[in-house]
Amino acid sequence: MIYFDHAASSFPKPKAVADAMYEAVTQYAANPGRGGHVLAERARLTVEEARAKLAALFGAPQPKHVWFYQNATMALNQALFGFQFEEGDHVVTTAFEHNSVLRPLERLKREKGINVTYVKPNEEDEITAQALMEACTAKTKMLALSHASNVTGAFIQIDQLASFAKENEITVLLDASQTAGTLPIHMEKDGIDLLAFAGHKSLLGPQGTGVLISREDYGLLPLVVGGTGSYSELPVQPDVWPDRYEAGTLNTPGIAGLAAGVDEIVKKGIATIYEHEQELLTLFIEETEQIAGLRHYGPADLAKRVAVASFYLEGIGSHELAIILDEHYQIAVRAGLHCAPQTHRVLETSNSGLVRVSFGPYNTKEEVKTLVRALKEIQQAFV
Ligand SMILES: Cc1ncc(COP(=O)(O)O)c(C=O)c1O
Numbered sequence: 001m002i003y004f005d006h007a008a009s010s011f012p013k014p015k016a017v018a019d020a021m022y023e024a025v026t027q028y029a030a031n032p033g034r035g036g037h038v039l040a041e042r043a044r045l046t047v048e049e050a051r052a053k054l055a056a057l058f059g060a061p062q063p064k065h066v067w068f069y070q071n072a073t074m075a076l077n078q079a080l081f082g083f084q085f086e087e088g089d090h091v092v093t094t095a096f097e098h099n100s101v102l103r104p105l106e107r108l109k110r111e112k113g114i115n116v117t118y119v120k121p122n123e124e125d126e127i128t129a130q131a132l133m134e135a136c137t138a139k140t141k142m143l144a145l146s147h148a149s150n151v152t153g154a155f156i157q158i159d160q161l162a163s164f165a166k167e168n169e170i171t172v173l174l175d176a177s178q179t180a181g182t183l184p185i186h187m188e189k190d191g192i193d194l195l196a197f198a199g200h201k202s203l204l205g206p207q208g209t210g211v212l213i214s215r216e217d218y219g220l221l222p223l224v225v226g227g228t229g230s231y232s233e234l235p236v237q238p239d240v241w242p243d244r245y246e247a248g249t250l251n252t253p254g255i256a257g258l259a260a261g262v263d264e265i266v267k268k269g270i271a272t273i274y275e276h277e278q279e280l281l282t283l284f285i286e287e288t289e290q291i292a293g294l295r296h297y298g299p300a301d302l303a304k305r306v307a308v309a310s311f312y313l314e315g316i317g318s319h320e321l322a323i324i325l326d327e328h329y330q331i332a333v334r335a336g337l338h339c340a341p342q343t344h345r346v347l348e349t350s351n352s353g354l355v356r357v358s359f360g361p362y363n364t365k366e367e368v369k370t371l372v373r374a375l376k377e378i379q380q381a382f383v
Contacts, residue, residue: 002331002367007150007178007308007338007358009200009207013261017204020260024253032252033229033243043252050259051242057262058195059186060213064241067212068250072177072198073100074223075212078245079173079194080104082220083142087113090139092170094127094156095120095346096149099339101175105144115139120346124299125152129160136164142171147185148178151343151356152298153281153308155179162191171218177201181265182274182306187215194218202273202360203265205258208251214241222247273361277307280359280368284309287372291379297347297354310338310354313375315382318353325355329374333357 003011024046030039032047051063060066069075080101085091085108093105095118108114117135121127132143143165148155158174165172173194176185180195181202187195192215199209214220222237226247231238238244265273282302288294293314298305313321322335336353337344344350357371 002370004357004359005332005334006360007356008334010202010204010360013204013206014264016260016264017206017257021206021253021257024256032250046252046256047250050255053259053262054211058213059188061215065214067242067245068255069210069212070208071210072196075196075210076100076175077104078212078223079196081223084219085112085114088139089114089141090137091116091142091144092132092135092140093118093144094146095342096127097146098150101144101146102342125297126154126299126304127156129157132161133164136170140170142173144173146175148306149343150178151310151338151340153305154299155306159190165191178306182277184270187213199258203258204261206254208254209258268361276361277359278302280363281307281309283365283368288375291375293379307359308356310356312349312352312354313379318355321355324378325374331371331374
């Protein structure tokens with residue numbers, strides 16, 4: 001099977017990820033932070049080491065600012081529903097959001113009376129920092145932004161917003177689900193206040209992992225309250241971090257796997273991974289541009305994208321095409337609306353959907369060429 005669905009979840013995971021998880025399950029599957037015995041302590045240390053690695057990778061002030069969740073959606077929900085919005089507050093976001101940002105914002109509109117502006121892309125399918133700044137008003141409290149579109153791969157130059165957001169006291173929430181592990185991200189330098197991402201995509205960790213990092217204290221209310229293993233005598237959620245934001249038993253095997261994924265990324269180098277994936281993206285776009293009836297979406301300037309490409313082949317529905325690729329060619333891609341309905345409205349592809357291919361660090365040029373050959377054959381068969 002050739003796997004081109006890394007934007008949904010990366011596969012395969014490095015062996016070190018599986019080994020770390022196996023070790024956790026078989027050797028110290030005790031409850032981290034709950035009890036002082038040797039096994040609970042080992043589990044706690046594993047979680048704390050993972051926290052420290054993620055803090056270092058993303059330029060967070062301290063490990064305790066890193067909070068673990070089941071996925072990016074939970075991390076984003078914690079950031080958005082935890083933020084103490086008041087009626088009339090304004091949020092600027094993009095038309096390229098995943099439902100995990102879009103649906104919480106729509107709910108906040110209904111339940112809290114906030115206003116939301118969805119900034120649309122320009123003619124090059126790109127959302128500029130300038131357009132985002134122009135959409136802000138005196139009432140804007142938050143810029144809630146997907147770093148890169150999960151449909152077109154187009155990314156925002158987030159650092160260009162840093163001084164503007166600081167001067168105007170606007171909290172920047174970045175959904176880095178498509179960029180954590182493929183683009184360099186530094187919370188301090190890039191002016192990111194809240195950083196949310198999945199552990200199971202480009203960080204090569206297992207499913208069941210997601211992270212929110214809070215650079216400073218934004219007064220977030222915890223989304224979930226309950227046992228933390230600390231201050232058990234208190235009837236309320238403790239103030240100390242990370243306990244305040246991590247009620248319930250953590251996913252130690254998953255977090256151990258995520259830490260091993262981060263090690264792999266650091267060992268390979270984010271710049272090297274980006275370069276490799278860019279080569280695959282460039283090859284794919286160049287080789288398929290000439291296929292009659294095939295239309296690509298997203299910025300033509302590939303330097304403005306991560307390795308995600310969505311396209312439409314005239315005469316074949318996106319789901320049908322994905323099924324043919326899967327069943328006949330053993331190539332895994334993703335068809336449809338990709339949990340990003342507004343993106344498809346803006347691209348005018350809501351009816352047909354698109355076929356998305358997304359490349360990972362272990363994909364090869366040969367695999368891309370196989371996909372290109374398959375698409376040429378399919379196109380000829382349908383003409
Ligand atoms: C941009 C973006 N944000 C959020 C998510 C949600 O991630 P998860 O499934 O880990 O909650 C995804 C997943 O596809 C995504 O692409």
